[in-house]
Amino acid sequence: MHQVESPSRLTRTRPSAASRALGVIEAVLAPLVYPKSAEDYLREVFPLLSRREILAEVVAVRPETPDTTTLVLRPNGLFRGHRAGQWLMVEAEVFGVRRTRCFSIASAPALHQEKGTIEVTIKARPGGVVTPELVWRQKPGAIITISEAQGTFVLPETLPARPLFVSGGSGITPVMSMLRELALHNQAHGATFVYYARTAADVVFARELQEHALFSGAEILVWTDDEPSAVSAPFGRCDARADLSAHVPDFAERETFVCGPPGLLGAMSALYAERGASERLHTEAFSLEEHTSRDDGGTEPQVVFARAAKTQKGSRTLLAMAEDAGLTPRSGCRMGICHSCTCRKVSGVTRDIRTGELSTDANVDVRICVNEPVGNVVLDL
Amino acid sequence: MDHNLTPEQLDSFGREVLELHLSVKADVGEADVRYIRRVITAQRALAVLGRGLLFASFFPPAWVAGTACLSLAKIIENMEIGHNVLHGQYDFARAKDLDSQTYEWDHLCPSDQWRHSHNYLHHTYTNVRGVDHDLGYRILRVTEEQPWHPGHLLQPLYAAWLALSFQLGVGLHDVDVRRFIFQKKSERDPDEARRLREIGKKALRQALPDYVFFPLFAGPHAPAVFLGNLVANLVRNVWSFTVIFCGHFPDGTATFDPSCLTNESTAHFYLRQLMGSANFEGGRVTHFLSGHLSHQIEHHMFPDIPAHRYPAMAKRLRVICAKYGLRYNTGSLFGQFKSVVKKLFRLALPGRHRAPPALAAA
Ligand SMILES: Cc1cc2nc3c(=O)[nH]c(=O)nc-3n(C[C@H](O)[C@H](O)[C@H](O)COP(=O)(O)OP(=O)(O)OC[C@H]3O[C@@H](n4cnc5c(N)ncnc54)[C@H](O)[C@@H]3O)c2cc1C
Ligand code: FES
Numbered sequence: 130m131h132q133v134e135s136p137s138r139l140t141r142t143r144p145s146a147a148s149r150a151l152g153v154i155e156a157v158l159a160p161l162v163y164p165k166s167a168e169d170y171l172r173e174v175f176p177l178l179s180r181r182e183i184l185a186e187v188v189a190v191r192p193e194t195p196d197t198t199t200l201v202l203r204p205n206g207l208f209r210g211h212r213a214g215q216w217l218m219v220e221a222e223v224f225g226v227r228r229t230r231c232f233s234i235a236s237a238p239a240l241h242q243e244k245g246t247i248e249v250t251i252k253a254r255p256g257g258v259v260t261p262e263l264v265w266r267q268k269p270g271a272i273i274t275i276s277e278a279q280g281t282f283v284l285p286e287t288l289p290a291r292p293l294f295v296s297g298g299s300g301i302t303p304v305m306s307m308l309r310e311l312a313l314h315n316q317a318h319g320a321t322f323v324y325y326a327r328t329a330a331d332v333v334f335a336r337e338l339q340e341h342a343l344f345s346g347a348e349i350l351v352w353t354d355d356e357p358s359a360v361s362a363p364f365g366r367c368d369a370r371a372d373l374s375a376h377v378p379d380f381a382e383r384e385t386f387v388c389g390p391p392g393l394l395g396a397m398s399a400l401y402a403e404r405g406a407s408e409r410l411h412t413e414a415f416s417l418e419e420h421t422s423r424d425d426g427g428t429e430p431q432v433v434f435a436r437a438a439k440t441q442k443g444s445r446t447l448l449a450m451a452e453d454a455g456l457t458p459r460s461g462c463r464m465g466i467c468h469s470c471t472c473r474k475v476s477g478v479t480r481d482i483r484t485g486e487l488s489t490d491a492n493v494d495v496r497i498c499v500n501e502p503v504g505n506v507v508l509d510l
Numbered sequence: 511m512d513h514n515l516t517p518e519q520l521d522s523f524g525r526e527v528l529e530l531h532l533s534v535k536a537d538v539g540e541a542d543v544r545y546i547r548r549v550i551t552a553q554r555a556l557a558v559l560g561r562g563l564l565f566a567s568f569f570p571p572a573w574v575a576g577t578a579c580l581s582l583a584k585i586i587e588n589m590e591i592g593h594n595v596l597h598g599q600y601d602f603a604r605a606k607d608l609d610s611q612t613y614e615w616d617h618l619c620p621s622d623q624w625r626h627s628h629n630y631l632h633h634t635y636t637n638v639r640g641v642d643h644d645l646g647y648r649i650l651r652v653t654e655e656q657p658w659h660p661g662h663l664l665q666p667l668y669a670a671w672l673a674l675s676f677q678l679g680v681g682l683h684d685v686d687v688r689r690f691i692f693q694k695k696s697e698r699d700p701d702e703a704r705r706l707r708e709i710g711k712k713a714l715r716q717a718l719p720d721y722v723f724f725p726l727f728a729g730p731h732a733p734a735v736f737l738g739n740l741v742a743n744l745v746r747n748v749w750s751f752t753v754i755f756c757g758h759f760p761d762g763t764a765t766f767d768p769s770c771l772t773n774e775s776t777a778h779f780y781l782r783q784l785m786g787s788a789n790f791e792g793g794r795v796t797h798f799l800s801g802h803l804s805h806q807i808e809h810h811m812f813p814d815i816p817a818h819r820y821p822a823m824a825k826r827l828r829v830i831c832a833k834y835g836l837r838y839n840t841g842s843l844f845g846q847f848k849s850v851v852k853k854l855f856r857l858a859l860p861g862r863h864r865a866p867p868a869l870a871a872a
Contacts, residue, residue, distance in 0.1 A: 160723055164616060164712070169607075173554055222540075225541070
């Protein structure tokens with residue numbers, strides 16, 4: 130798990146001229162429209178206009194595979210750009226309800242610098258609430274709310290000599306951003322890009338990968354479970370250890386960027402640890418494995434949701450328990466990185482399921498998606 | 511509480527109402543968000559149009575049209591948008607602009623005080639004597655169980671004043687102003703003082719655009735703009751007064767003793783809200799402009815359901831009420847209001863108010 134950069138630590142740039150002008154207009158109009166803000170009125174005419182929220186227009190919707198779609202977004206001036214590999218939160222309205230989810234930016238930072246757009250490539254999760262909507266029903270022209278780019282799984286400022294990218298499934302997105310950035314700066318020579326997909330039809334960006342193989346000098350290796358696709362010369366079941374040993378024998382000497390399902394991440398971590406190359410391995414996970422607490426043998430923990438006046442017994446994450454109790458707290462990444470789910474713990478002890486760290490203080494904020502109760506806990510929820 | 515239901519009947523009445531409540535709640539979603547967003551856009555357009563027309567008030571019809579648009583905009587913001595959003599009817603959407611915890615409405619009562627005095631006190635303790643301050647707003651005698659005192663002789667005048675200054679009356683009803691004024695500074699409740707300060711601050715900021723800034727911008731038309739804004743505010747006050755007074759005070763609405771609250775069941779809560787509230791009839795426009803408080807009964811039974819759904823719910827609720835022989839208090843707006851006015855005059859004098867026989871029997 131990579132270290133997370135909190136949004137407050139991101140460098141603040143100076144507001145743009147447009148945003149300052151808007152600030153003046155708002156300040157002048159504010160007394161006239163009290164208790165509303167001028168923005169409320171202006172936004173009826175200019176829907177992207179805001180000084181408070183990063184809003185983005187969906188300018189194009191591009192199907193990639195049967196269950197994966199790229200949304201091209203044009204964010205307003207509050208969006209301060211991104212680095213290759215970073216992700217952002219997308220707040221979409223699904224059946225009338227706003228929901229927040231995290232997605233990596235698949236496009237290169239250069240695209241935003243030149244054209245002012247960014248792209249997210251989303252795979253529909255079976256049974257998911259948000260992703261099927263975004264993949265199959267998103268219309269161009271819609272306005273959505275996004276966050277700043279965040280995360281430290283990024284292409285280093287000083288470009289590594291021969292980077293290795295390994296990804297699987299929808300995990301291709303952050304490393305695709307890196308490859309695209311390298312290619313746009315003519316630096317893709319010597320890079321190796323390994324991608325696992327279930328079937329040939331599931332290979333995201335297949336055409337583009339082919340072009341990279343032909344023109345940008347990057348070595349592209351795509352494995353699918355069924356048959357070789359246009360780009361995948363070798364084929365067979367995903368076996369990172371065997372594949373890397375056979376086709377990228379010097380992998381342990383190369384800066385390696387991995388994103389994909391938990392199985393792939395686990396195999397890669399083990400492999401690099403074995404070779405003593407862990408510090409060259411950089412990983413990004415899209416999800417935590419479904420967590421159920423270790424049994425401490427004591428009495429079953431209990432969580433009181435004070436505002437809802439509900440109590441739930443169990444030892445899952447506080448978020449899962451709140452949902453079990455019929456509440457709908459805010460959540461985003463569900464893995465402790467986006468802070469959407471932060472909520473006040475009134476009393477009790479909680480344990481961070483990733484680190485095992487205990488939080489014993491009363492009246493502190495906890496991320497309920499990655500904390501489980503130890504004994505009795507009261508949440509202001 | 512006066513009703514003829516056996517405990518079993520009360521129980522099954524409660525279950526049927528709950529079923530109605532939950533079935534509609536489950537259906538709330540995209541259409542409701544689309545609806546309220548459309549209303550908000552229309553309301554803003556009306557407000558801008560109204561202000562704009564008032565600037566052209568050298569042409570008298572523009573003054574009339576501008577004042578009308580502005581009155582409508584103010585009414586819609588308070589009734590269909592503000593009041594309902596603050597009830598949390600659109601909280602399910604989790605949208606920042608529809609969030610009951612952060613919405614600030616165009617009313618001099620600050621939203622967080624409103625959530626306490628209205629959403630909590632008035633809606634939980636509806637028509638419970640001594641607890642629900644909406645029951646007469648601390649100055650009116652609206653039920654014969656309230657003891658008479660000579661001050662009540664002037665209550666028709668108080669009521670007329672309340673109608674014109676309804677925002678103030680409602681805004682202050684979480685504060686015992688009379689007691690506060692006569693108290694020594696040291697005896698005052700610091701929290702009450704804070705609430706009063708907040709109301710004062712908001713009232714000022716709310717009054718400035720209507721009575722200072724917009725008239726100033728209008729230059730030579732300042733008096734016309736000032737007057738248009740004043741009239742729009744008065745129209746809103748009188749209309750809200752009418753709607754609210756028709757909600758709980760017409761003949762046939764019950765008031766309750768605090769003792770009925772102990773161990774109250776859900777069924778009993780629904781029944782108390784039914785007996786303590788009254789509807790009035792009208793067309794779609796009337797319902798809309800009342801923020802659907804023309805369906806005060808449904809609003810009090812289902813305060814968390816988006817109000818534009820009340821007319822449809824009313825049809826189903828009336829069937830349930832008929833089945834259990836319960837009175838569903840409704841009538842024309844004029845008829846309901848007339849009965850309120852009569853009651854206010856009668857109860858200005860000591861003694862009982864005799865409801866028309868047909869109602870007494872019901
Ligand atoms: C940093 C980051 C970057 C990501 N980048 C991409 C990307 O570029 N492209 C892409 O397609 N996806 C990406 N994801 C994954 C994406 O956020 C999830 O697939 C999405 O949240 C699922 O939303 P949903 O509403 O469709 O499913 P839900 O309805 O939320 O999920 C269905 C089930 O899965 C659980 N769940 C919800 N979210 C997660 C989760 N993240 N992990 C595990 N279980 C979950 C729920 O509890 C539920 O039981 C990324 C995730 C993270 C954290
Ligand atoms: S949901 Fe993202 S930190 Fe908890």
